[in-house]
Amino acid sequence: MENKQFSSPASFVDSTVVPGDVVLDLSSMTSQTIKLGGGLRQDCDAISAMKAGTLRFSKPNKYWIESSQKRYVPCVEDTILGIVVDSKADNFLIDIKGPAMGFLPVLAFEGGTRRNIPKFEVGTLLYLRVVKANFGMNPELSCTDASGKAAEFGPLKDGYMFETSTGLSRKLLSSPTCPVLEALGKKLSFEIAVGLNGRVWVNAASPDTIVVVANAIMNSESLSGAQQIIMVDHLLKNIQ
Amino acid sequence: MATTSTPQPDSSSNLSITVESNPSDSRLSELGIQSWPKWGCPPGKYMLKFEAEETCYLVKGKVKVYPKGSSEYVEFGAGKQKAASDQEGSSKQGQSLGSIHCKIKKMEEADEMVTPGEVLGKATDLKAGKGAYAASHNNTIYASLTGFRRIQAPPPASNDKRPTVEVTGHKAHGPVPEPGSVVIARVTKVMARTASADIMCVGPKSVREKFTGIIRQQDVRATEIDKVDMHLSFRPGDIVRAVVLSLGDARAYYLSTAKNELGVVSAESSAGATMVPISWTEMQCPLTGQIELRKVAKVVN
Numbered sequence: 171m172e173n174k175q176f177s178s179p180a181s182f183v184d185s186t187v188v189p190g191d192v193v194l195d196l197s198s199m200t201s202q203t204i205k206l207g208g209g210l211r212q213d214c215d216a217i218s219a220m221k222a223g224t225l226r227f228s229k230p231n232k233y234w235i236e237s238s239q240k241r242y243v244p245c246v247e248d249t250i251l252g253i254v255v256d257s258k259a260d261n262f263l264i265d266i267k268g269p270a271m272g273f274l275p276v277l278a279f280e281g282g283t284r285r286n287i288p289k290f291e292v293g294t295l296l297y298l299r300v301v302k303a304n305f306g307m308n309p310e311l312s313c314t315d316a317s318g319k320a321a322e323f324g325p326l327k328d329g330y331m332f333e334t335s336t337g338l339s340r341k342l343l344s345s346p347t348c349p350v351l352e353a354l355g356k357k358l359s360f361e362i363a364v365g366l367n368g369r370v371w372v373n374a375a376s377p378d379t380i381v382v383v384a385n386a387i388m389n390s391e392s393l394s395g396a397q398q399i400i401m402v403d404h405l406l407k408n409i410q
Numbered sequence: 411m412a413t414t415s416t417p418q419p420d421s422s423s424n425l426s427i428t429v430e431s432n433p434s435d436s437r438l439s440e441l442g443i444q445s446w447p448k449w450g451c452p453p454g455k456y457m458l459k460f461e462a463e464e465t466c467y468l469v470k471g472k473v474k475v476y477p478k479g480s481s482e483y484v485e486f487g488a489g490k491q492k493a494a495s496d497q498e499g500s501s502k503q504g505q506s507l508g509s510i511h512c513k514i515k516k517m518e519e520a521d522e523m524v525t526p527g528e529v530l531g532k533a534t535d536l537k538a539g540k541g542a543y544a545a546s547h548n549n550t551i552y553a554s555l556t557g558f559r560r561i562q563a564p565p566p567a568s569n570d571k572r573p574t575v576e577v578t579g580h581k582a583h584g585p586v587p588e589p590g591s592v593v594i595a596r597v598t599k600v601m602a603r604t605a606s607a608d609i610m611c612v613g614p615k616s617v618r619e620k621f622t623g624i625i626r627q628q629d630v631r632a633t634e635i636d637k638v639d640m641h642l643s644f645r646p647g648d649i650v651r652a653v654v655l656s657l658g659d660a661r662a663y664y665l666s667t668a669k670n671e672l673g674v675v676s677a678e679s680s681a682g683a684t685m686v687p688i689s690w691t692e693m694q695c696p697l698t699g700q701i702e703l704r705k706v707a708k709v710v711n
Binding site for chain 2: 211212213214273302304306307308310
């Protein structure tokens, strides 16, 4: 069985690749700048896959491999849910389900100065943004957006947090709205925060609602759009 | 021809002094006189204690040896060998008439290995050098390091004619970074405001034990020190040339790369090839052409 290597790179885009597959041949694409995201590696003129997943392409020149797993690899400008593990003099240590602890500087809040440092207990759930994520270093996080405003970042009070895979988190955040969230939103009123690191937080007026929403989301991972709507109807019928 | 005299011993000790007069050259080379340590002393009375058999070759002078408690003595002059054997250890008084030079000459390389606490000799016979110390309570020299025992002849100009015993070969005698010395280090960890590195060489010599250094954000370069991004200056595995600023804290030396000739000397790209420096801040991988940012040292040959 010989390796199929078409000269046009479009053939591998949106299809499943495994580590070792040569997905792009640079000798056929001269005078182009392409950006390689996670999971791709350059060996002279051949771009090969390092992860098993789907090759994705976004205009004008970004290629990356998308896969769904439990472990999160920090990436700049991701919004995630982190749990405070420890607080040091300069920063809080945050668990983000990744290979290393994240550092949240003590001043990375809107209007943050040395005099009004927030006191987070160990175990506090925070909605955060990744500022710096370099290989080998601890990722740096922040509770403000790029312009310094709070913008919904910070501690999440009450509610219930559960863990999912990274793929499901991305589906929940995709636009147009994910079918399961749309179906739930038509009947129930709740608040939700999705972290790209595989954590989801739900809050609602009554615990019943929270449980239904959480179960619906956890069930929807392997279902198609139509199946998700049917599943949601089923769950809602049981509680009403 | 040998003359022997055995003075009456004390009731408790069993000692004998054997004198060999004018030993022939072949006898001298048989004993290996040339490799014996040498010491001497001005005229006077000395207390000598022998715990085991000792052979002395008198190069110059005259000695009268009185075993303890006895009024009899053995006298011999230059060119004579004195072998004193003593089974229980007692002290003898020796009176030297005229200055003595005994040949004990510097020992060869095949020395014995000693460990801390081992007895190297007596303070009366030897001086404590590097790696050895003299305990005042019993006038003995002990080793304080692990290594080989070496004896240095005393400098001819000094009054103290005792040879110096020292312990060499220990890693504490390897080069040690000093403030101001240029070191080569390998970066081990890069953090938000510091990078830590293992010091491998001090100047041209490699170190024998592990020293850790820290490069702080303000010491990476000389200009715009508050806008330094550590990740764009160093990566784990880079070889850097730095200068030692100070002894730093208990954990690490403080290093600085804030000069043109200091910084990353050799780095590996993410593809695995050794990168080529192309500017003060950039290095390029020869396999993939990717450019990575580093604080590059300008190597002037």
